[in-house]
Amino acid sequence: xxxxxLTQLLNKxxxxxxxxxxxxxxxxxxxxxxxxxxxxxxxxxxxINTTALVNEAWLKSQNTDKTFNDRNHFFAYSSxxxxxxxxxxxxxxxxxxxxxxxxxAAQPVFKDSxxxxxxxxxxxxxxAFDVRxxxxxxxxxxxxxxxxxxxxxxxxxxxxxxxxxxxxxAMLAAAMQ
Amino acid sequence: MKAEDLEKLxxxxxxxxxxxxxxxxDQYLQRKGINEIPVDSLNSRVQSLVNHTxxxxxxxxxxxxxxxxxxxQIDSGGQSDIYLAARSDGVYQQTVVIKFITERFDQTxxxxxxxxxxxxxxDLRHPxxxxxxxGNITDEGQPWLVLEHIDGPHIDIYCRQHQLDASAVVGLMMxxxxxxxxxxxxxxxxxDLKPSNVLVKKINGVPYPVLIDFGIAMQQGEHxxxxxxxxxxxxxxxxxxxxxxxxxxxxxxxxxxxxxxLKAENQSLVLDHPEKLRQTLQAxxxxxxxxxxxxxxxxxxxxxxxxxADALRSDLNQWQLGFPLSFDNHKVSKVLAKTVKRHPxxxxxxxxxxxxAVFFTVKYTRDVxxxxxxxxxxxxxxxxLMNFMLDDLYENxxxxxxxDVMQSVAKKSVAHLAKQDPLTLDQxxxxxxxxxxxxxxxxxxxxxxxxxxxEMFLAAESHLNQVNKDGADMVEYHSQLAQLxxxxxxxxxxxxxxxxxxxxxxxxxxxxxxxxxxxxxxxxTILWEAQLELSYHLMEYAKGQAAKEQxxxxxxxxxxxxxxxPEDADWLYANSHSYQLKAWYELDFGDLVQGIVxxxxxxxxxxxxIKQDQEDLKKQHNERILHNQLAYFYLENEQLQNAxxxxxxxxxxxxTLTAKAPFNQEFEREQxxxxxxxxxxxxxxxxxxxxxxYYQLSLDVSQxxxxxxxxxxxxxxxLAVDSLLVANLLQQIGQETAAQALFLKVENLxxxxxxxxxxxxxxxxxxxxxxxxxxxxIEAKVLFDIAVKNDMVDGVIENxxxxxxxxxxx
Numbered sequence: 008x009x010x011x012x013l014t015q016l017l018n019k020x021x022x023x024x025x026x027x028x029x030x031x032x033x034x035x036x037x038x039x040x041x042x043x044x045x046x047x048x049x050x051x052x053x054x055i056n057t058t059a060l061v062n063e064a065w066l067k068s069q070n071t072d073k074t075f076n077d078r079n080h081f082f083a084y085s086s087x088x089x090x091x092x093x094x095x096x097x098x099x100x101x102x103x104x105x106x107x108x109x110x111x112a113a114q115p116v117f118k119d120s121x122x123x124x125x126x127x128x129x130x131x132x133x134x135a136f137d138v139r140x141x142x143x144x145x146x147x148x149x150x151x152x153x154x155x156x157x158x159x160x161x162x163x164x165x166x167x168x169x170x171x172x173x174x175x176x177a178m179l180a181a182a183m184q
Numbered sequence: 185m186k187a188e189d190l191e192k193l194x195x196x197x198x199x200x201x202x203x204x205x206x207x208x209x210d211q212y213l214q215r216k217g218i219n220e221i222p223v224d225s226l227n228s229r230v231q232s233l234v235n236h237t238x239x240x241x242x243x244x245x246x247x248x249x250x251x252x253x254x255x256x257q258i259d260s261g262g263q264s265d266i267y268l269a270a271r272s273d274g275v276y277q278q279t280v281v282i283k284f285i286t287e288r289f290d291q292t293x294x295x296x297x298x299x300x301x302x303x304x305x306x307d308l309r310h311p312x313x314x315x316x317x318x319g320n321i322t323d324e325g326q327p328w329l330v331l332e333h334i335d336g337p338h339i340d341i342y343c344r345q346h347q348l349d350a351s352a353v354v355g356l357m358m359x360x361x362x363x364x365x366x367x368x369x370x371x372x373x374x375x376d377l378k379p380s381n382v383l384v385k386k387i388n389g390v391p392y393p394v395l396i397d398f399g400i401a402m403q404q405g406e407h408x409x410x411x412x413x414x415x416x417x418x419x420x421x422x423x424x425x426x427x428x429x430x431x432x433x434x435x436x437x438x439x440x441x442x443x444x445x446l447k448a449e450n451q452s453l454v455l456d457h458p459e460k461l462r463q464t465l466q467a468x469x470x471x472x473x474x475x476x477x478x479x480x481x482x483x484x485x486x487x488x489x490x491x492x493a494d495a496l497r498s499d500l501n502q503w504q505l506g507f508p509l510s511f512d513n514h515k516v517s518k519v520l521a522k523t524v525k526r527h528p529x530x531x532x533x534x535x536x537x538x539x540x541a542v543f544f545t546v547k548y549t550r551d552v553x554x555x556x557x558x559x560x561x562x563x564x565x566x567x568x569l570m571n572f573m574l575d576d577l578y579e580n581x582x583x584x585x586x587x588d589v590m591q592s593v594a595k596k597s598v599a600h601l602a603k604q605d606p607l608t609l610d611q612x613x614x615x616x617x618x619x620x621x622x623x624x625x626x627x628x629x630x631x632x633x634x635x636x637x638x639e640m641f642l643a644a645e646s647h648l649n650q651v652n653k654d655g656a657d658m659v660e661y662h663s664q665l666a667q668l669x670x671x672x673x674x675x676x677x678x679x680x681x682x683x684x685x686x687x688x689x690x691x692x693x694x695x696x697x698x699x700x701x702x703x704x705x706x707x708x709t710i711l712w713e714a715q716l717e718l719s720y721h722l723m724e725y726a727k728g729q730a731a732k733e734q735x736x737x738x739x740x741x742x743x744x745x746x747x748x749x750p751e752d753a754d755w756l757y758a759n760s761h762s763y764q765l766k767a768w769y770e771l772d773f774g775d776l777v778q779g780i781v782x783x784x785x786x787x788x789x790x791x792x793x794i795k796q797d798q799e800d801l802k803k804q805h806n807e808r809i810l811h812n813q814l815a816y817f818y819l820e821n822e823q824l825q826n827a828x829x830x831x832x833x834x835x836x837x838x839x840t841l842t843a844k845a846p847f848n849q850e851f852e853r854e855q856x857x858x859x860x861x862x863x864x865x866x867x868x869x870x871x872x873x874x875x876x877x878y879y880q881l882s883l884d885v886s887q888x889x890x891x892x893x894x895x896x897x898x899x900x901x902x903l904a905v906d907s908l909l910v911a912n913l914l915q916q917i918g919q920e921t922a923a924q925a926l927f928l929k930v931e932n933l934x935x936x937x938x939x940x941x942x943x944x945x946x947x948x949x950x951x952x953x954x955x956x957x958x959x960x961x962i963e964a965k966v967l968f969d970i971a972v973k974n975d976m977v978d979g980v981i982e983n984x985x986x987x988x989x990x991x992x993x994x
Contacts, residue, residue, distance in 0.1 A: 039238065093230065096237040119233035126223070136194055151225060170205040176222035177197045180213055182190055184220035 035088040061085045061150060079156045086150025093149070097123040129182040133175060143168055144175040251318075252282060252330065268333065278333075280317060285327045302329065304372060305398055311387060312363030314396040334394050336386065339440070340379035344448050350471055353444045354500050356384070357437075360393045361497035364437065367395070368430040368493060374398055375428065377436035378417045379443065420484050431486040434493065438481025445470045445478070458482035473503050495843040598624055601643070611651055615660060618647035622668050625675075632898050634675045641672045659702050666695035666710045673717050682725050689718040712741050712758055719765055726975075728773040735769055738762050756793035757803055760786045764810060767817065776821050783814045801845055808837040809854055815861050819868070828865050834858045853902060856885035860909055872917055879910045897937045897947065904930045904950040911957070923957075930954045938967075945974035949981075956984040968992055 039061070061082060097120035134141040139161070146157045154172070158165040185193075193216075201207060209222055223229050252269040258281070271278045299321070306316040318330035337345065343353060360382065367374065374381070374395060381397045419435035422428050442461045443451055447468045461482065465475045477499060483489045490496040601620055609617060625640030648665055669692030676685040696711035715738040722731035742758045749755055763786035770779030790807040797803060811834035818827035838855040845851055859882035866875035886903040893899055911926035934951040941947055952967035971977050977993070985992055 089226070093226075093233060093237055097233060100233075100236070115232035116236040119230040119236075123230055123233060132190070136191070137198070148223060149226060166205065170201055173205065173207070173209055174198060174201045176224070177201070177209055177213060178194045180220040180222040181193050181197065181216070181218050182185070184185075184218050 031084075031088075035085055036092050039085075039089070039092070061089070079152070079160045082150050082152045082156060083146055083160045086146045086148075086152065089149040090145055093123055094127055096120070097127075125183055126179065129179050132182065133178060136178075139163075140171050140175040140178070143171040144179070147172050252280065254282070255279075269330075279335075281331045281333045283329045283331060285329070302327075304370070308367060308370060308372060310363055310366050311392060312359060312394055313367060314394055331396070334383040334385050334396060336383045336394070338379045339382040339384050339393055340444060340451055342384040342391065343444050344451065347448075348444075350445055350474060351504065353441075354474070354504060356391065356393050357441050357444075358497050358500050360395075360437065361493040361500065363393070363395055364430075364433060364493035365497065368433070372398070373428065373430060374433050374436075375422070376417070377433055377440055379440060382440070419486070421486060429486070430493070431489050431491065434481055434489050434496065435483075435486075437493070437496075438478050438489075441474075441481065442470075442478040445474060458484075471503075477503070490843075492839075492843045494840060498844050598640070609647075609650075611657070614647045614651040615664065618644040618651070618664055618668070620644075621647065622664070622671055626671055629671065629675050632896055637675045638672070641668060641675070644668055659699050659706065662695040662698045662702075663706065663710060666692040666699065666714060668692075669695065670710060670713050670717060673714075673721070682721075685721050686718070689714050689721060693718070708741065708745065709754070709758070712738060712745070712762075715741060716761060716765060719769070723769060723772060728769075731769060731773070735762075735766050738765060751796055753793045753797035753800070753803070756789050756796060757806065760789035760793060760806060760810070762786075763789060764813065767813065771817065771820065776817065780814065780817050780821065783810055783817055786810050787814065801841060801851075804837070804841055804844075805851055805854065808834050808841060808858075811837060812854065812858050812861060815858075815865070819861065819865060824865060824869060828862070831858055831862045831865060835862065852885050852889055853899070856882040856889075856902060856906065858882075859885065860906060863909065863913075867913065872913065876910070876913050876917070879906065879913055882906045883910050897941055897944070900933055900937045901947055901950055904934045904954070907933075908950065908953055908957075927954055927957045931958060931960075945971070945976050948974070949976045949978075953980055953984065956981070956988065956990075959988065961988070961990065965992065 100117055100120035130141055130144065133144070142161065143157060146152045146160070147154075152160075154165050154168045158168045161168065200212070213220070213222065226234055252271060255268045255270055258266045258268050266284075267282045269280050269282045271280060299319075302316065302319045306319070309315070314334060315332040316329060317332060319328060321327045336342070339356065342348075343356075346352075348356070364374070376397060377395075381395065383394050383396060384391050385394050386392070417436040417439050419428070419432040422432050422435075439458070439461060442465055445468070446464055450464055450468060458479075462475065462479055465478060477496070481489055481496065490499070601617060601624070621640045621644035625637045625644065628634075628637035628640060645665075645668060648661065648668065651661055669688040672688045673685050673692070676688065692714035693711060696708065696714065699706050700708060700711070715734055719731050719734040719738055722734055739759075739762045742755060742762045746752065746755045746759055763782045767779045767782035767786060770776060770782060787807065787810045790803065790810055794800075794803045794807060811830050815827045815831035815834060818824075818830055835855070835858045838851065838858055841851045842855060859878045863875045863878035863882065866872075866878060883903070883906040886899070886906045890896070890899045890903040907926050907930045911923040911930070914920075914923040914926065930950070931954050934947060934954060938944075938947045938951045948967050948970045952964055952971055955961075955964035955967060968977075968981070971981065982993070984990075
C-alpha cells in the first residue's frame, strides 16, 4: 500500500470499492473487531475507544503482516475502513428501525445510526465542494489521526490541515442543523 | 435548507476561515445562528454505534438472522454476550436465549471440537439441564448457541424469597444431584456451578432446579482452563490448573449447598475458602449432619469428597429419613444411635442396655469376682444386648464392610461369654448364650477365620444341648439348631469336609421339619437356606442327580412361600437365589442355554425384590452378581456381544453400589470379578489393550482389598488370581520381564497362605499355576498332586503342562 494506492482509494466513491479493496477493508474490520473484543475484555463496562483500537491494530499489523510499511498510511487507510464499517452498520440498523417496533428506534444505537447516515449524506456533498476538506475530516473524525500525521499523508502543512478540519466541522454543522 | 443556500453558506465559511484560521469555531457558529454542535470525534458522537459495531451484537449469521430477533441484552461477561431473543421465523412463538461465545475458533480442528461438544450438550436431555435448541459457528469463527429460556430466579434468590428451611433446600439439592449424576455419567462436566447458573423453574407448579451455562471444552479428564470457574466455587485442583473431573463439580456444589443453608443475611458473604464456609455454617446452627455433608463435599483432596452425585443424593435421602449417613458408617456409636431410631421396639432396651453394656463390659474385664454375684436376670439382659448387637449390628456392619468393628465386637462377645458360669444359666440363658456364640461364629466366618468360627459354633451347640436335657421349648431349640447347622455347613465346606457338611445340612433340614410339624406357620427361611446350601454342596461334589432333587425342593419351597406373600421382598430375594442355584446346576450338569434362561429368571426376581425394598444394598448386590453370572454364562456359550452387554451392566450397577457403600469390600471384590470378566471378553475378542485395562482395574481393586486386610486369605487369593491374569496377558503381548516380576510377587503372596490353609483347593490351585509359570517344577508337582486329588486340574493347568512339556497327566 503506497501513497498512490491510498490516493486512488480516497478519490474513489466509497460505495464503489473494488473487490480487493473491499477485502482489505473487511480484513481491517475483522482485526478491529478482534481488538475491540480484547479491549472490552480488559475494561469491562466502558465503551470502545476507537483511537486505541486503531493503534492496537497498527501494532498487530507490524507483528503479523506487513501490508502497510508506513504507520500514517495505515492510519489513513483505517480511517476509511472505519467510515465504511460504521456506515454499513448504520444502514443495517436503520433497516431494522423501518421494520421493527418503534421501541428500537428510541435506543441510542439507532439514534447514532441515523446521525451517521445524515453525516454521510453531507460528506458526499462536502467532497463535491472540496475533496480536501472531506479527506481531512475522514482522517481526523474516523481515524483520530494527529494533524501532523494527516499533513504528512496529504503532503500539505499542518496549519492547512487544522484550518481545513475547522472548515469541515463548521460546514457540516451548518448543513446538519 | 436548499442546496444553493447551503453552498452559499459553505463559501462564506470557507472564506472566513481562509481569512482568519484562529477563529473559535463554537462562537463562530453561534454568530452565524447555527445551533448544531460541531462534530469532533467518533467516541463523543456515536459511541453507541461504535460499541454496537465492534461488539458483534448483531446477528451476523444468516442462519440466526432468519430465525431470531434480539429483544434485549441480558448479560455481557468476559466470555460471552447473552441476549434474549424471540423466534421470528413464523414457525411458533418462543422466547429463547442466544449466547455468543467470545472465544473465537479460527482453526478447523477447534471448530470441529466445539461442534462435537455442542452435540454432546444437545444430547443431554433432562428436565434439570437447559436445552440447546441450536448452535453453530459463524463464518468469522464466532460460536453461538440458542438455548431454551428458563423463566425462573437464581436458586439462592428462590430460597430466600420462599424462606426455604434446611429440608426444602435438601430437596432441591437432591434434584440437582440427580441432574449432575445424569450429566457426569455422560462424561460432561459443568465446571462453573454457582447460584447464578442454577435457575429454579416451576414444572407443573413444582420447583425444579435447572443447570444453565455449561463450560465449553469440557470433556472429563481434560486440564482445566483458568477462564472457567468462579472464585469461591472453584475447587483447589481447578484453581491450580490440574486435571478436573466430576468431583470438581461436587466441590462447587458443596459451596453452593452450604450457602443455601446459611441464614439469608449471611448468604452474600464472600466465602472464598471452605473453612470460612464451615465456620459460618456452624455459627448459623445448620444441622450438624448437613455441615458434615458440606465439609465432605468441599474437601481439598478430591478423593476425600463424595465420589459421585449419586452418593451425595443417597446421603441426603438418608438424612431426610433420619438414617445414618455414609460417612457415619465407620463410627459405631452413630450406627448404634441411628439403629435405635430405626427400631422403636429395640430402643428402650438398647438405650438402657447401652449404658449397662459399657458398664458391664468394663466390669467383666476388670472385676470377675463381682460378676459371679450378678443375678441370672441381669446376665440374661446383657446377653440379650450382646445378641442384639451381634444380630442387628452384624447386618449393618456387614453391609458397610466394617469388618474391623465386627472383629472387635466378636472379641468382646467371646470375652463376655467365656466368663459365664454355665451352672448359673437357666433355659433362656442357655438359648441366649447359644445364639451369642452362633452369631460370634458367623463374624469369624465372615472374617475367614474358620477354625475360630468352628470353635464358637461348638460352644453354641453345647449350650443348646444343655437346654435340650432340661426339656425346654422344642420349637425354639430346633430352629436354633437348624440355624446353627447352616452356619456350620459354611465353615466346613471351605475346609472341604464333604461328609460332615452334608451331615450338618441334613440335620438342619430335619430340625426344621420338626419345627414346622410343631408350628406350621413358623418362618421357613432356615429350611430354605439349608436346602440351598445342600444343593450347592451336592453340586460341588458332583452329585448331579441328588443335587437336582434338592434344587427342585428349594425352588418349590421358595415359590410356595412367595405364593402366600407375593410381595414379600425377602422371599422374592430367595426365589432369585433359587433360580441362580438352578442356573449353576444347568451350567455344570445340564443345559447351558437353560442356565441362561434361569439366570434371567433370577434377575427378574432380584429386580422385583429391589422394588419392594429399595434401601437394602444386599438385594442390589444380588442383582449385580446375577448380571456378572449372566455375562459368564454368555461367555461360556460364546455369545460375546451379550456377555459384553451383561458385564458392562454389572460394572455400572457395581459402580453405583460402591458409591453407596464405599467401605464394603465384598462389593468391591465382586466389582473386580466384573472387571476380570470384561477383561476375558475383550481378550477373547483379541482386543488386548481393553482386556489389559480391565484386568488392571480388577487387579487394582484386589490390591486395595488386600492392603486393607492383609490377613484375609480370600483377599490374597483374589489378588493372586488377578495378578496371574495380568501377568499372563503381559506375556501374551511380549512384556516378559514385567510378567515374570508379577509371577514372583504372586509366589511370595500365596506361599504363606497355602501353608496356613493347606486344605483349601483354591489357594493351592493359584500357587500351582504360579509355580508352573516360574518353572519351579519340583514344588509344582506337589501342588499338582493336591489339585488332582481336589479335581482342580483345569484348562489353565493343562495348557501349562503342555507348554512346559510335563507329562504329569495320567
